[in-house]
Amino acid sequence: MKKKILLIAATHGDEQIGLEVYRNLSARGLEKYFDFLIANPLALAGGERFIDCDLNRSYPGAINSRFYEKRQAASNLLIAKKYRYVIDLHEASSGTDDFIIIPRKKLPANNFLGYINLKRVLLWPEPRGPLGDVLSRCVELEFGLKNRDRRMIIKKATKIVADFIINAVNDKLVTKNKKTIYYVYGELLLGQYAGKINLLRDFKKAKIAGETFYPLLVGQYLNLKNKIVCYKIRKEKSPLVVSSVS
Ligand SMILES: [Zn+2]
Known part of the structure; x- marks a missing residue:
């Protein structure tokens, strides 16, 4: 098989x-x-x-x-x-x-x-x-x-x-299969953020310069050339259709 x-x-x-x-x-x-x-x-x-x-x-x-x-x-x-x-x-x-x-x-x-x-x-x-x-x-x-x-x-x-x-x-779907969908739409660069990095937490709502978002992977990519403090994500409102592959 x-x-x-x-x-x-x-x-x-x-x-x-x-x-x-x-x-x-x-x-x-x-x-x-x-x-x-x-x-x-x-x-x-x-x-x-x-x-x-x-x-x-x-x-x-x-x-x-x-x-x-x-x-x-x-x-x-x-x-x-x-x-x-x-x-x-x-x-x-x-x-x-x-x-x-x-x-x-x-x-x-x-x-x-x-x-x-x-x-x-x-x-x-x-x-x-x-x-x-x-x-x-x-x-x-x-x-x-x-x-x-x-x-x-x-x-x-x-x-x-x-x-x-x-x-x-x-072909057995997970029961209680509730998903939360997020959309990664941007990144917070070190030059754009004067606050303490350890105040940011993944998936905990943050408001910086009037913009509200959820941080993702805080500190993971600070060593990259463009020094990313975290990615910015938002929750998606659209309902999820989970279908199996046929
Ligand atoms: Zn990897």
């Missing part, structure tokens, strides 16, 4: 969570239901986020590119296209919560959120280039590790992915 589920790890080579979850799923005998792909093997081997450029900004990629991640994106996409469900696992060292990321403006009509027992869903259309941007059957799961016990989070991530696999195989 051809497998319908692809689990992707190490899109960012400095994130181990995908490998850890994979080992746990294998130990539980679930490997017969899914295939596994290490998205960025060179970066993983070096313990680096990427080699030439961020793989999560490189799709659809180009097979003859001079950039390693662009070539890798093209070959990963060819593989991922063959599956009905693609889950890409990530971790955020400064994240305080766990959520589903759909790198699009709207939920795809054939989304399979109903199989995933995580409440928060982030629509995150910019910047372009995650796999889910070009392949609507791919979602990212992001697990936050700030002030949280890594073992517990890996256990939680394993359970969520294991339940997803069982639900998808049996």
Whole structure:
């Protein structure tokens, strides 16, 4: 039987969570239901986020590119296209919560959120280039590790992915599957913010210079060139239609 589920790890080579979850799923005998792909093997081997450029900004990629991640994106996409469900696992060292990321403006009509027992869903259309941007059957799961016990989070991530696999195989929707949808619409740069960064909390409403928003991933990307204090997100009002993929 051809497998319908692809689990992707190490899109960012400095994130181990995908490998850890994979080992746990294998130990539980679930490997017969899914295939596994290490998205960025060179970066993983070096313990680096990427080699030439961020793989999560490189799709659809180009097979003859001079950039390693662009070539890798093209070959990963060819593989991922063959599956009905693609889950890409990530971790955020400064994240305080766990959520589903759909790198699009709207939920795809054939989304399979109903199989995933995580409440928060982030629509995150910019910047372009995650796999889910070009392949609507791919979602990212992001697990936050700030002030949280890594073992517990890996256990939680394993359970969520294991339940997803069982639900998808049996076409069983999660009961009490209420989702809150957020839209990532901007970023707060260090130059725009005079306050204390530790006053901002993920998913806790903030008002800065007359603008009200929910912060996301506070402090995660301060070391980037453009020094992002946090992303700005708003709650989406539109009701969620969760349908299974047929
Ligand atoms: Zn990542």
